[in-house]
Amino acid sequence: MTPEDLAQLVLESAHAAIASGTLACDASAVPADTKVDRPKSREHGDWASNIAMQMAKPAGLPPRSIAEAVAAELRIRPGVAQVDIAGPGFINVFLEAGAAGALAQTIVTEGSAYGRTNSSAGEKINLEFISANPTGPIHLGHTRWAAVGDAMARVLEAAGAEVAREFYINDRGAQMDKFGASVMAVANGQPVPEDGYHGAYVHDLAATIVAADPAITSLPDDEQLIAFREAAYALQLRLQQEVLDSFNTHFDVWYSERTLHESGAVERGMDKLREHGHMFEQDGAVWLRTTDFDDDKDRVLVRSNGELTYFASDTAYYVDKRGRGFDRCIYLLGADHHGYVNRLRAVAACAGDDADRNIEVLIGQLVKMMKGGEEVRLSKRAGNIITLEDLIDEVGVDAARYSLIRYPVDSPLVLDLDLLIKRTSENPVFYVQYAHARISSMLRQAMDLGINFRTEGFDPAELVHEKESALLAALGEFPRVVAAAAQLREPHRVARYLEDLATDYHRFYDACRVLPQADEAVTPTVVARLMLCDATRQVLSNGLSLLGVSAPERM
RNA sequence: GCCCGCAUAGCUCAGUGGAUAGAGCGUCUGCCUCCGGAGCAGAAGGCCGCAGGUUCGAUCCCUGCUGCGGGCACCA
Numbered sequence: 001m002t003p004e005d006l007a008q009l010v011l012e013s014a015h016a017a018i019a020s021g022t023l024a025c026d027a028s029a030v031p032a033d034t035k036v037d038r039p040k041s042r043e044h045g046d047w048a049s050n051i052a053m054q055m056a057k058p059a060g061l062p063p064r065s066i067a068e069a070v071a072a073e074l075r076i077r078p079g080v081a082q083v084d085i086a087g088p089g090f091i092n093v094f095l096e097a098g099a100a101g102a103l104a105q106t107i108v109t110e111g112s113a114y115g116r117t118n119s120s121a122g123e124k125i126n127l128e129f130i131s132a133n134p135t136g137p138i139h140l141g142h143t144r145w146a147a148v149g150d151a152m153a154r155v156l157e158a159a160g161a162e163v164a165r166e167f168y169i170n171d172r173g174a175q176m177d178k179f180g181a182s183v184m185a186v187a188n189g190q191p192v193p194e195d196g197y198h199g200a201y202v203h204d205l206a207a208t209i210v211a212a213d214p215a216i217t218s219l220p221d222d223e224q225l226i227a228f229r230e231a232a233y234a235l236q237l238r239l240q241q242e243v244l245d246s247f248n249t250h251f252d253v254w255y256s257e258r259t260l261h262e263s264g265a266v267e268r269g270m271d272k273l274r275e276h277g278h279m280f281e282q283d284g285a286v287w288l289r290t291t292d293f294d295d296d297k298d299r300v301l302v303r304s305n306g307e308l309t310y311f312a313s314d315t316a317y318y319v320d321k322r323g324r325g326f327d328r329c330i331y332l333l334g335a336d337h338h339g340y341v342n343r344l345r346a347v348a349a350c351a352g353d354d355a356d357r358n359i360e361v362l363i364g365q366l367v368k369m370m371k372g373g374e375e376v377r378l379s380k381r382a383g384n385i386i387t388l389e390d391l392i393d394e395v396g397v398d399a400a401r402y403s404l405i406r407y408p409v410d411s412p413l414v415l416d417l418d419l420l421i422k423r424t425s426e427n428p429v430f431y432v433q434y435a436h437a438r439i440s441s442m443l444r445q446a447m448d449l450g451i452n453f454r455t456e457g458f459d460p461a462e463l464v465h466e467k468e469s470a471l472l473a474a475l476g477e478f479p480r481v482v483a484a485a486a487q488l489r490e491p492h493r494v495a496r497y498l499e500d501l502a503t504d505y506h507r508f509y510d511a512c513r514v515l516p517q518a519d520e521a522v523t524p525t526v527v528a529r530l531m532l533c534d535a536t537r538q539v540l541s542n543g544l545s546l547l548g549v550s551a552p553e554r555m
Numbered sequence: 556g557c558c559c560g561c562a563u564a565g566c567u568c569a570g571u572g573g574a575u576a577g578a579g580c581g582u583c584u585g586c587c588u589c590c591g592g593a594g595c596a597g598a599a600g601g602c603c604g605c606a607g608g609u610u611c612g613a614u615c616c617c618u619g620c621u622g623c624g625g626g627c628a629c630c631a
Contacts, residue, residue: 040574050573056611063611087574088611133631175631285629296558296627303629310631338559339626365560366625407568411561412624419567419580427593428579434593442590488571496569499578510586510595517589555593 013073025059045092063089101460121160126326159486180229269316290346364409402429453530462528
C-alpha cells in the first residue's frame with residue numbers, strides 16, 4: 001500500500017463516518033484531498049493523518065471526536081492493522097506487514113517508472129537556462145543552472161509535464177563585434193582592444209581559426225573582422241555545447257537571437273505589444289510602458305538612433321515562445337539579473353498574458369569555489385574566469401552536479417573542492433552512490449548463490465522488522481517527493497530524499513542480515529529482504545537519474 | 556535611497572502550519588571470525604537574528620527592526 005492509497009482510505013473513512021451518522025457534520029467538511037505523513041517517532045505508527053484538525057473548523061466539532069469517528073472506520077479497512085488517536089487529534093496508523101511490504105514488489109515491477117506521476121500533466125513548459133553569451137566559455141556563474149536547470153527539466157518530466165530545455169544565444173549586437181575584434185587582434189599579434197575580451201581562451205580560439213584557415217589574416221580588415229567573428233562564434237558555441245554535453249546537460253533548442261530578427265519575430269513581438277496599447281514614443285525612442293505592471297521604470301525597445309535594444313529581443317523572444325504553444329515560460333537567472341524579474345513579468349503582462357501563470361522567473365544566488373581554505377579566482381584554461389570545464393576536471397561530473405543540485409538555489413553556495421574529491425561520507429554524493437553499489441554487490445552475490453528472488457515466492461508479510469518498515473515507508477514517499485520537487489521547482493528535494501533513503505537502507509543493512517550464511521537455507525525472509533533491497537536500489541537509481549548523476553554498481 | 560534574497564548546533568546546511576527542530580563535519584564513546592566499515596549505534600552541542608501579529612497550534616504565514624549578500628543603464 002502506498003501512502004497515497006492510505007490517504008484515500010482516510011478520506012473514504014471520513015465520508016463513511018458521516019454517512020453512518022457517527023460523525024455529525026456535513027460532507028462538505030471533508031477536504032477534497034488529504035495526505036498522510038510519516039511521524040517523527042516510529043512509535044506513533046507508520047503514517048499519521050491530521051484530517052481531524054483540518055475538519056475541526058468546517059465541521060464545528062472538536063478534533064479529537066472527529067478523529068475517533070474516522071479512526072473507527074479506518075480500523076475496519078483492509079491492510080490497516082491498528083489506529084490510535086494522539087495529541088490534539090492526530091490519527092496514527094499502523095499498516096499490516098503484508099500491506100506495507102507489498103510495496104517492495106510494486107517498485108521492482110514498475111522499475112524505472114516508479115516515481116513518475118501525472119501531478120504536473122498537461123503543463124507545457126519552456127525552461128530557459130544558462131543562455132551564456134557565445135563569446136567565451138561556460139563559467140562558474142552558469143554552472144549552478146547547468147546542473148539545476150537540467151535536473152529541474154528531468155523532475156518536471158517525471159511529474160508528467162512536457163518540457164523544452166532551451167538555450168538562448170546572444171549572437172547579435174556590439175558584443176559579438178568586440179569578440180571578433182579581440183580574436184582578430186590576437187591572431188595578428190596585436191593587443192586586444194581595451195573593451196574587448198582578454199581571457200586566455202581568446203588565444204586558443206585565434207590559433208585554432210588560423211590553423212584551419214591560414215589565409216584569413218590576409219583578408220581586408222573589414223572582411224577579416226567578420227570572418228573572425230563568425231569563425232570564433234561557431235567554434236566557441238561548439239565548445240559550449242561539448243562541455244555541456246559532457247556535463248550531462250542537453251538542450252532541446254538552441255535559439256539564436258539572430259534568427260529571431262531574421263524570421264520577423266521581433267516585428268511580430270512589437271506588433272503584439274502595440275496591439276495591447278503599452279508602447280509609446282518619447283525623446284525619439286520607442287518605449288514599453290512596463291510601469292503599468294510593477295516595473296520601476298519604463299524600458300526602451302528602439303533607441304533614438306534607430307537600433308533595437310536587447311530588451312526588444314527579450315520581448316520578442318517571450319512572445320515567440322508563447323506562439324510556439326508553451327503556457328509556462330520559466331527563466332532561470334542568476335542573482336545578478338534579479339532586476340530583470342519585474343520587467344520580464346511586465347513584458348508578459350504587456351503582451352496580454354497572466355504574469356502569475358504564463359511566466360516564472362527563478363533567481364539563483366551566486367556560487368563560489370574554495371580550495372585550500374581560499375576562494376578560487378583563477379582558471380587553468382581561461383585565465384581570469386573559472387570555467388565549467390575546470391570544475392569537471394577538478395571534481396568530476398557526478399560530484400559537481402550533485403553538490404550544485406543538493407542546495408536550494410535561493411541561498412549563496414560555496415563549493416569546497418577539497419571536500420568534493422574526498423571519497424568519504426563527508427561527500428554526500430558518495431554516500432548515496434555507495435548505498436547503490438552496496439546493494440548491487442549483494443544482488444550479484446544472490447545471483448551467484450542461485451537465489452532468484454523475483455520469481456521465488458515473495459511474501460510481503462515477512463518484512464516486519466522496525467528497520468524494514470522504516471525503509472518501506474521511505475520508499476513509499478518517493479513519488480510525492482518528485483511531484484513536490486516539480487511543483488515547487490526545487491530539485492534539491494530529490495537529493496535530500498536520496499540521502500535520507502540511503503541512511504534508512506544502511507540502518508536496515510546493519511540490523512538485518514539478508515543473504516544466507518554458509519550452509520543456511522534460503523528462507524522466505526531472505527527472498528523478501530532481497531526484494532526490499534532491489535526496490536531500494538531501484539529508487540536510488542531512479543532518483544540519481546533525475547539528478548543526472550550516475551548510479552554505479554561498483555565503486 | 557528603492558527592489559530581491561538570506562539569517563536554524565562551533566562550521567556547512569536541511570526543514571513550504573503539527574507531536575521531543577534534524578543531517579554532515581568537528582569533539583567524545585562504542586560496533587567488523589559475518590552480505591562492501593565509503594557503514595552503523597551513542598554522547599555533547601539550540602532564545603530557529605530581535606519585536607509584534609494571524610492561528611487550536613508558527614522555524615515556516617504577515618508587519619516592523621537589525622545584520623549579510625545581490626541588483627538598480629537609450630549596456631550586452
